[in-house]
Amino acid sequence: MEKTQIEELVAKYNEGVADPKEIKWIEQLIESGEIDLTQLRELSGLDEQIQKMEVLSPSLNLDDRFYAALANEEKQIKKGTSFSMPSLSFLLPRLAMAAALILSGFGVGYFLQSPAQKSEVSELSQEVNDLKEMMMLSLLEKESATQRLKAVSLTSEMSQASEKVTNALFVALNQDDNVNVRLAALEALKPYVGKSSVRMKLIESIEAQYSPLVQIALAELMVSIHEKKSVNALRQLLENESMPKEVKTKISESIDVLI
Amino acid sequence: MEALSDNALMMKVKEDDLGKMSLLFDRYKRPLYGFFYGLNKEQELSEDLVQNTFLRILKYRHLFHGEGDFRAWMFHIARNVNNDHHRKKRVKATEDLDNWQERIGHHENQSNEMQHNEEHNMLSMAMDRLPEDKREVLLLSKFEEKKYSEIGEVLGCTEGAVKVKVFRALQELKVIYKQLEKSH
Structure with a gap:
């Protein structure tokens, strides 16, 4: 539409004689930016009045409530990130007393325990281990990755992990959706690499990994235990074209060391 | 010294520097109140909704990326707060038939408030x-x-x-x- 035609249309609208069809055109021209709302006198005047309309103020009650909520939120943050440390002069005598009590307890216990008590203690520690095992296995089933990480870290507290536990760790290493859980499971399996069955499963696990972080961690582990049988599995990883260059270099280096 | 932009303040809030939130509150409590009051014509309710908007901003501060405009983001949240309030109110109105008296009273207050505040x-x-x-x-x-x-x-x-x-x-x-x- 020509400029003069638009001016005519605007003039007609301002005179209050534009028909519905012309108003539709005006809408289209407003949308395309060819007519500015300020050109429409009456509407623009109304708009100006709205802009000047007095705005009421909220009461001071709103300020009170807002600042109370803000202070509460700040407190929550502080609670989550830090805690106040008691002074050393307050702690030192108490720590010394506690240490002395524990040591004397061990000393007295060592001299007083009978063979029967010794076996009771070992039974008890076995029960604690079983309990930890049970807890670990149930936590591994949880949806939350944090819970599963907790489960994996529980194994470090066990004196000796059962086959059930190492199997569960392998499931985590090969199938968990979360890379951090996989890495933690690999870390938890390291104390058991002395067993040939664990080493074999670790080699098999190489091809189940998609994360470069886990692939590199496994390659490094293979180097540290001098597991030459892993070379083929590592070579297969290199065939993946989408693998980042840095990861390829790292794995090639591991293969070179192993050969 | 040039005042910090809304976006810069909100980015600080995002980093848990919540003190900066009070500056944004001071800048926008009145426009937000005006917006809610213009929609609902109730003083107390409008203050509640302003409070809820700022609480929601605090809650979702990590979602502010600073690419868009803070004011647009804030009014977007304000609209949602207003819509949520009315949706809940509608559900409550159909479920809770016992408080009909209260609701009638509320409408009377509303019309009185209109007469007083708007001064015709x-x-x-x-x-x-x-x-x-x-x-x-x-x-x-x-x-x-x-x-x-x-x-x-x-x-x-x-x-x-x-x-x-x-x-x-x-x-x-x-x-x-x-x-x-x-x-x-």
């Missing part, structure tokens, strides 16, 4: 008679200082579409305003 201001009365979507676009235009692209971000449409919405709302307001003039 014709323009305000005309605004109150507009359908809610049209009233909302005019209020957003007022409180976002006619920044139509910003309003587009809030309403999820183009700048041109916002201008057409404002045009239609003003057209209808003009008709209501003239009717009110005639009847007075």
Whole structure:
């Protein structure tokens, strides 16, 4: 539409004689930016009045409530990130007393325990281990990755992990959706690499990994235990074209060391 | 010293420097209150909704990326807070038939409040008679200082579409305003 035609249309609208069809055109021209709302006198005047309309103020009650909520939120943050440390002069005598009590307890216990008590203690520690095992296995089933990480870290507290536990760790290493859980499971399996069955499963696990972080961690582990049988599995990883260059270099280096 | 921009303040809030939130509150409590009051005509409710908007901003501060405009983001949240309130109210109204007396009382208060606060201001009365979507676009235009692209971000449409919405709302307001003039 020509400029003069638009001016005519605007003039007609301002005179209050534009028909519905012309108003539709005006809408289209407003949308395309060819007519500015300020050109429409009456509407623009109304708009100006709205802009000047007095705005009421909220009461001071709103300020009170807002600042109370803000202070509460700040407190929550502080609670989550830090805690106040008691002074050393307050702690030192108490720590010394506690240490002395524990040591004397061990000393007295060592001299007083009978063979029967010794076996009771070992039974008890076995029960604690079983309990930890049970807890670990149930936590591994949880949806939350944090819970599963907790489960994996529980194994470090066990004196000796059962086959059930190492199997569960392998499931985590090969199938968990979360890379951090996989890495933690690999870390938890390291104390058991002395067993040939664990080493074999670790080699098999190489091809189940998609994360470069886990692939590199496994390659490094293979180097540290001098597991030459892993070379083929590592070579297969290199065939993946989408693998980042840095990861390829790292794995090639591991293969070179192993050969 | 140049005052910190809204976005810079909000980025600080995002980093848990919550003290900066009070500066944003000071800047926007009044426009937000005006927006809610324009929509609901209730003082206490409007204050509640302002409070809820700021609480929601705090809660979702990690979602602010600083790419868009803070004010548009804030009014977007404010609209959601208002819609959520009315949705809950509708559910409650159908479920809770026992509080009918309270509700009638509430409407009486509302009309009294209108009479007192608006002092028969014709323009305000005309605004109150507009359908809610049209009233909302005019209020957003007022409180976002006619920044139509910003309003587009809030309403999820183009700048041109916002201008057409404002045009239609003003057209209808003009008709209501003239009717009110005639009847007075």
